Amino acid sequence: xxxxxxxxxxxxxxxxxxxxxxxxxxxxxxxxxxxxxxxxxxxxxxxxxxxxxxxxxxxxxxxxxxxxxxxxxxxxxxxxxxxxxxxxxxxxxxxxxxxxxxxxxxxxxxxxxxxxxxxxxxxxxxxxxxxxxxxxxxxxxxxxxxxxxxxxxxxxxxxxxxxxxxxxxxxxxxxxxxxxxxxxxxxxxxxxxxxxxxxxxxxxxxxxxxxxxxxxxxxxxxxxxxxxxxxxxxxxxxxxxxxxxxxxxxxxxxxxxxxxxxxxxxxxxxxxxxxxxxxxxxxxxxxxxxxxxxxxxxxxxxxxxxxxxxxxxxxxxxxxxxxxxxxxxxxxxxxxxxxxxxxxxxxxxxxxxxxxxxxxxxxxxxxxxxxxxxxxxxxxxxxxxxxxxxxxxxxxxxxxxxxxxxxxxxxxxxxxxxxxxxxxxxxxxxxxxxxxxxxxxxxxxxxxxxxxxxxxxxxxxxxx
Amino acid sequence: xxxxxxxxxxxxxxxxxxxxxxxxxxxxxxxxxxxxxxxxxxxxxxxxxxxxxxxxxxxxxxxxxxxxxxxxxxxxxxxxxxxxxxxxxxxxxxxxxxxxxxxxxxxxxxxxxxxxxxxxxxxxxxxxxxxxxxxxxxxxxxxxxxxxxxxxxxxxxxxxxxxxxxxxxxxxxxxxxxxxxxxxxxxxxxxxxxxxxxxxxxxxxxxxxxxxxxxxxxxxxxxxxxxxxxxxxxxxxxxxxxxxxxx
Numbered sequence: 001x002x003x004x005x006x007x008x009x010x011x012x013x014x015x016x017x018x019x020x021x022x023x024x025x026x027x028x029x030x031x032x033x034x035x036x037x038x039x040x041x042x043x044x045x046x047x048x049x050x051x052x053x054x055x056x057x058x059x060x061x062x063x064x065x066x067x068x069x070x071x072x073x074x075x076x077x078x079x080x081x082x083x084x085x086x087x088x089x090x091x092x093x094x095x096x097x098x099x100x101x102x103x104x105x106x107x108x109x110x111x112x113x114x115x116x117x118x119x120x121x122x123x124x125x126x127x128x129x130x131x132x133x134x135x136x137x138x139x140x141x142x143x144x145x146x147x148x149x150x151x152x153x154x155x156x157x158x159x160x161x162x163x164x165x166x167x168x169x170x171x172x173x174x175x176x177x178x179x180x181x182x183x184x185x186x187x188x189x190x191x192x193x194x195x196x197x198x199x200x201x202x203x204x205x206x207x208x209x210x211x212x213x214x215x216x217x218x219x220x221x222x223x224x225x226x227x228x229x230x231x232x233x234x235x236x237x238x239x240x241x242x243x244x245x246x247x248x249x250x251x252x253x254x255x256x257x258x259x260x261x262x263x264x265x266x267x268x269x270x271x272x273x274x275x276x277x278x279x280x281x282x283x284x285x286x287x288x289x290x291x292x293x294x295x296x297x298x299x300x301x302x303x304x305x306x307x308x309x310x311x312x313x314x315x316x317x318x319x320x321x322x323x324x325x326x327x328x329x330x331x332x333x334x335x336x337x338x339x340x341x342x343x344x345x346x347x348x349x350x351x352x353x354x355x356x357x358x359x360x361x362x363x364x365x366x367x368x369x370x371x372x373x374x375x376x377x378x379x380x381x382x383x384x385x386x387x388x389x390x391x392x393x394x395x396x397x398x399x400x401x402x403x404x405x406x407x408x409x410x411x412x413x414x415x416x417x418x419x420x421x422x423x424x425x426x427x428x429x430x431x432x433x434x435x436x437x438x439x440x441x442x443x444x445x446x447x448x449x450x451x452x453x454x455x456x457x458x459x460x461x462x463x464x
Numbered sequence: 465x466x467x468x469x470x471x472x473x474x475x476x477x478x479x480x481x482x483x484x485x486x487x488x489x490x491x492x493x494x495x496x497x498x499x500x501x502x503x504x505x506x507x508x509x510x511x512x513x514x515x516x517x518x519x520x521x522x523x524x525x526x527x528x529x530x531x532x533x534x535x536x537x538x539x540x541x542x543x544x545x546x547x548x549x550x551x552x553x554x555x556x557x558x559x560x561x562x563x564x565x566x567x568x569x570x571x572x573x574x575x576x577x578x579x580x581x582x583x584x585x586x587x588x589x590x591x592x593x594x595x596x597x598x599x600x601x602x603x604x605x606x607x608x609x610x611x612x613x614x615x616x617x618x619x620x621x622x623x624x625x626x627x628x629x630x631x632x633x634x635x636x637x638x639x640x641x642x643x644x645x646x647x648x649x650x651x652x653x654x655x656x657x658x659x660x661x662x663x664x665x666x667x668x669x670x671x672x673x674x675x676x677x678x679x680x681x682x683x684x685x686x687x688x689x690x691x692x693x694x695x696x697x698x699x700x701x702x703x704x705x706x707x708x709x710x711x
Binding site for chain 1: 471473475476477478479480482483484487499501502503504505507509510511512513514515516517518519520521522524525550598599602603609610611612613614637639640641643644645646647648649650651652653654655656657658659660661662684685687688689691692
């Protein structure tokens with residue numbers, strides 16, 4: 001029974017976001033749809049866009065199917081440049097290794113830039129519970145940190161919040177004027193709040209968008225420059241990198257960097273695209289924690305390894321009509337939206353068993369993906385998995401047991417049609433529109449089952 | 465040309481006029497149409513939810529009913545998409561593969577197989593919005609996909625332009641899902657309804673009188689929302705427009 005308590009009820013969470021007020025969900029939908037529209041305009045401005053997507057997909061598939069070689073090449077090249085590489089098999093390893101590095105450097109105050117991998121490993125609470133003071137430096141991540149929430153979007157962590165929410169939060173947490181709701185001034189206030197923390201920090205933690213096997217270098221893309229300050233000021237830089245981030249060659253970056261920001265936000269490039277080639281001079285250290293945390297296991301799954309191609313652009317989230325109505329918070333997971341649905345169950349298929357059903361299967365995610373991940377198809381495959389492990393909704397399971405028999409038998413199907421006609425005809429409105437029993441009728445009029453079916457008509461008019 | 469007419473379960477029971485319009489239209493176009501009387505459902509509701517075991521009986525029955533036709537035509541994009549692209553709860557024999565390959569949605573059958581150039585027996589003096597379902601767009605490709613840099617086309621719209629009197633208006637979000645999604649519309653009620661309400665609001669912004677679609681299942685959901693909100697919008701299947709009723 002333990003998993004039942006833990007299970008994420010994504011439908012309920014999404015309904016809460018929709019019914020919260022008339023502002024949050026429509027604003028969320030509008031902002032993300034605008035990102036999708038900007039992405040379309042960017043794509044249209046590049047004649048070779050479709051070739052780029054095909055090529056990126058092929059490079060990712062090549063890299064992942066030769067990952068053992070590329071991991072080795074990357075580690076050797078990075079080590080040669082003076083970077084210290086650590087291997088983490090699990091999230092616990094990842095967190096422990098980082099803590100040990102910090103401890104051996106007497107580092108108790110750290111700044112960090114955005115890293116989905118560190119989120120995935122739940123690193124922040126791990127370090128904080130061991131006395132490390134940790135500050136998120138990405139604006140969206142800092143907002144989420146101050147709110148005690150997970151990021152709700154891969155590249156826009158606080159996109160579910162309005163300016164009013166941020167004004168209220170900053171007034172409460174960093175002492176801004178509660179009536180000041182000017183986005184620029186609020187950003188400036190946080191900038192001033194964060195600056196001294198960079199200067200005081202003993203270590204800076206980043207993630208990486210891409211790692212290059214042939215050089216041992218890695219690339220971090222941001223729009224705020226916070227990763228650059230994080231890496232450039234403190235004497236110790238630790239980067240968490242998932243093994244799937246490795247690309248074979250430096251020249252591949254030309255392709256992936258062109259795709260990333262255009263797909264994510266509809267901008268030609270991120271404001272900062274920083275290449276880290278090795279430790280800085282003057283005795284600073286650079287550590288990489290190369291992390292598996294379930295990736296090689298996923299790579300071995302014939303149906304599900306494709307999700308490892310993901311470059312974390314968030315285009316599938318921006319286009320997803322269900323995500324735009326739900327907010328990322330509803331998914332109760334590090335990764336939300338369509339890509340989250342196919343990644344989260346690889347970590348825990350009981351806790352996230354309802355996520356694959358939180359989709360209208362419209363398929364836009366598959367079509368928008370810059371590396372051609374078959375997301376919608378994988379959502380269906382995850383549904384099959386949930387049915388197999390009996391983690392789908394029991395009510396659906398019983399309904400389909402009945403439907404499966406009815407649809408398999410013409411005779412019983414005809415009887416059910418007639419039963420439906422008379423049943424709905426005779427049932428009073430209070431029953432048909434009962435909000436608990438009938439989810440259709442809560443906000444929709446019921447369609448009428450006809451007395452004369454098409455088949456009845458056909459037999460009467462065409463069969464001699 | 466012998467065509468087996470595939471009338472999905474919900475059209476049989478709820479929208480018999482769509483079945484009649486499709487049958488009459490194909491007959492007018494000189495096609496020999498046969499309706500297998502033992503048909504029920506293609507298995508999509510179960511298949512979509514991942515329940516392969518319970519989809520198998522429906523899929524097997526579908527094949528039994530539709531063996532031996534030159535084409536199988538159905539006025540429902542999502543059901544046809546299930547047959548063509550999923551439909552793998554049963555063993556994939558040569559016969560099953562043949563049936564899947566020959567199954568067409570009505571709009572694509574009229575456009576690509578029959579290549580119909582005119583519908584002189586009908587007229588429709590209304591401003592209309594088109595709803596091509598996600599299955600029809602991204603699955604069957606009856607319309608270009610906005611996510612792709614590819615030549616723009618819309619087979620439904622091209623057919624409607626051949627009907628006298630029709631004015632087609634375009635939506636702000638032409639290929640945004642309406643939130644029907646099969647079982648999703650009841651398991652995820654709040655999100656489904658919100659998506660439907662946003663879709664209906666888009667129609668209302670364009671001030672159209674009718675919504676025309678090759679997929680009645682999406683319209684069932686959209687119509688339910690529009691009626692609850694006392695909207696004057698009317699919803700019809702494209703077969704009804706092309707055949708001149710019955711409405």
